[in-house]
Amino acid sequence: xxxxxxPFSVRxxxxxxxxxxxxxxxxxxxxxxxxxxxxxxxxxxxxxxPEAARAxxxxxxxxxFEERVEIAIRREQQQSVRVIAAALGRSPSTISREVARNRTxxxxxxxxxxxxxxxxxxxxxxxxxxxxxxxxxxLTMLRQRLSPEQIAGRLxxxxxxxxxxxxxxxxxxxxxxxxxxxxxxxELAAALRTGRALRRPHTDRTRTQPWISDEVMISSRxxxxxxxxxxxxxxxxLILGSTASASAIGTLVERSTGFVMLLHLPGDHTxxxxxxxxxxxxxxxxxxLRRSLTWDQGPEMAQHKDITMxxxxxxxxxxxxxxxxxxxxxxTNGLLRQYFPKSTDLSIHGPGILDNIAAxxxxxxxxxxxxxxxxxxxTQLLSNPTKPxxxxxxx
Numbered sequence: 165x166x167x168x169x170x171p172f173s174v175r176x177x178x179x180x181x182x183x184x185x186x187x188x189x190x191x192x193x194x195x196x197x198x199x200x201x202x203x204x205x206x207x208x209x210x211x212x213x214p215e216a217a218r219a220x221x222x223x224x225x226x227x228x229f230e231e232r233v234e235i236a237i238r239r240e241q242q243q244s245v246r247v248i249a250a251a252l253g254r255s256p257s258t259i260s261r262e263v264a265r266n267r268t269x270x271x272x273x274x275x276x277x278x279x280x281x282x283x284x285x286x287x288x289x290x291x292x293x294x295x296x297x298x299x300x301x302x303l304t305m306l307r308q309r310l311s312p313e314q315i316a317g318r319l320x321x322x323x324x325x326x327x328x329x330x331x332x333x334x335x336x337x338x339x340x341x342x343x344x345x346x347x348x349x350x351e352l353a354a355a356l357r358t359g360r361a362l363r364r365p366h367t368d369r370t371r372t373q374p375w376i377s378d379e380v381m382i383s384s385r386x387x388x389x390x391x392x393x394x395x396x397x398x399x400x401x402l403i404l405g406s407t408a409s410a411s412a413i414g415t416l417v418e419r420s421t422g423f424v425m426l427l428h429l430p431g432d433h434t435x436x437x438x439x440x441x442x443x444x445x446x447x448x449x450x451x452x453l454r455r456s457l458t459w460d461q462g463p464e465m466a467q468h469k470d471i472t473m474x475x476x477x478x479x480x481x482x483x484x485x486x487x488x489x490x491x492x493x494x495x496t497n498g499l500l501r502q503y504f505p506k507s508t509d510l511s512i513h514g515p516g517i518l519d520n521i522a523a524x525x526x527x528x529x530x531x532x533x534x535x536x537x538x539x540x541x542x543t544q545l546l547s548n549p550t551k552p553x554x555x556x557x558x559x
Contacts, residue, residue: 178202227254227262227281232274235259239272293339298329302336309502310528312336317535373461376481380468382458382489385480389456395420395545396455398477399493400442402433402464403500405510413510413518414441415500417492418453421545422538424496424525426518430511435466443474450546456480458490499525 174195181191192202227235231252238248245263249256266277293299298319305315312333323329389397397419405411414427427441446454456478459465468479482489503521504510513521526542529535 175205178205182206227258229274229278232262232277235262236272236274236277239263293331293335298331301329302331302339306336308524308528309499313531314529314535317531318529321529321535373463373466373481375466375468376461380478380480382480382482385456385458385478389419389458392420394455395542396453398457399490400457400459401490401493401497402429402438402462403497403504403510404433405504406507409509409511411510413500413504413513414438415493415497416442416445416457417496418538418542419492421533421541422492422496422526422530423542424522424538426500426522428513428515428518433464435464438464439467439470442471446471446475446477451476453545458482458493460487460490496525 174197178191178195178197181194182188186194188202188206189199192199195202231254234252235248238251243251245259246256249259252259262277263272266272266280268276293302301319302315305318306312310318315336316331316333319329319331388394395418398416399419400414400416403413403415405413410432412429412433414429414433416425416427417423425445427438427445429437429441431437454475454477457471458480459468459482461481461484465471465479465481471477472479487494500521504513523539526539527537529537533541
């Protein structure tokens with residue numbers, strides 16, 4: 165292996181000394197090089213300070229062509245990455261990435277590396293979604309109301325060995341909001357969820373309904389509910405229809421899997437009606453999936469004791485004006501508003517329609533499940549009731 169050359173920074177120090185008025189001998193001493201080396205540099209430059217040394221240079225984070233030439237020479241000398249990095253005043257990772265990114269069959273060549281770097285830097289870049297198969301797949305999944313993040317994750321699950329079918333969620337957003345036009349853009353944007361522009365303050369209020377005792381407040385809920393490791397703990401609420409129709413839909417979300425069930429409440433949402441509908445729906449579940457239910461302090465839950473007696477579920481109530489305490493349900497209700505707009509008559513949606521919509525939500529891939537679906541996770545839980553939800557798919 166050849167002897168390592170001096171770093172560029174040493175030559176720069178020499179010329180900075182000359183610029184300050186030092187003699188060649190003193191400038192060489194300040195740069196910690198020999199007097200003959202200093203005179204050789206001075207002679208090669210014709211006794212004129214190089215243009216690059218006339219001012220303190222600002223080091224670019226990008227490698228220059230001269231640095232790539234130096235890397236190529238030192239690679240031919242079989243110098244290690246760390247030796248090259250020290251000579252150039254760069255980090256070893258920078259040199260390693262440069263060589264790995266621009267290596268060809270014949271090794272590392274400075275001209276080839278520079279050409280490849282320039283080509284990658286050209287703008288605008290080709291659109292990732294310009295590929296017909298990938299574009300069609302993304303459009304289909306958007307129309308199924310999957311979020312861009314869910315689409316990106318699911319594509320990697322479905323095409324683990326085909327990077328051409330991978331795309332980031334940010335690219336999907338850019339395609340919708342920047343690159344698409346006209347009716348297509350409107351259609352795709354409508355499929356995305358829209359959140360609030362401002363967050364509501366998390367105020368702490370302690371007033372409760374008269375039919376709720378201290379023993380059933382959320383503060384008394386078992387600690388096992390918090391980490392979502394044990395299945396069978398649910399969150400619920402109502403989606404209300406138009407005032408004239410008095411219709412509503414009950415929403416139930418299992419915390420560990422995200423599995424959704426909907427209650428058909430076409431005529432009213434009194435406490436008796438809600439209790440009967442919930443008991444009928446929950447009795448279809450095995451006992452280990454009926455552990456607890458967290459609900460808002462609405463009057464529709466005044467019969468909560470009857471529900472507990474019939475299903476065995478403990479029911480716990482959130483603090484007033486604290487919807488974040490049942491965040492899974494709030495998120496699901498936001499999704500459901502894509503199907504059930506506000507101030508509409510919800511009684512027109514029969515039980516079959518509600519079951520189909522719930523099935524569509526349960527078929528959406530979830531990031532926290534490695535982009536498997538709630539339905540897939542629940543199926544595994546039913547087959548392996550002793551497995552935590554996070555381990556169900558590995559059973």
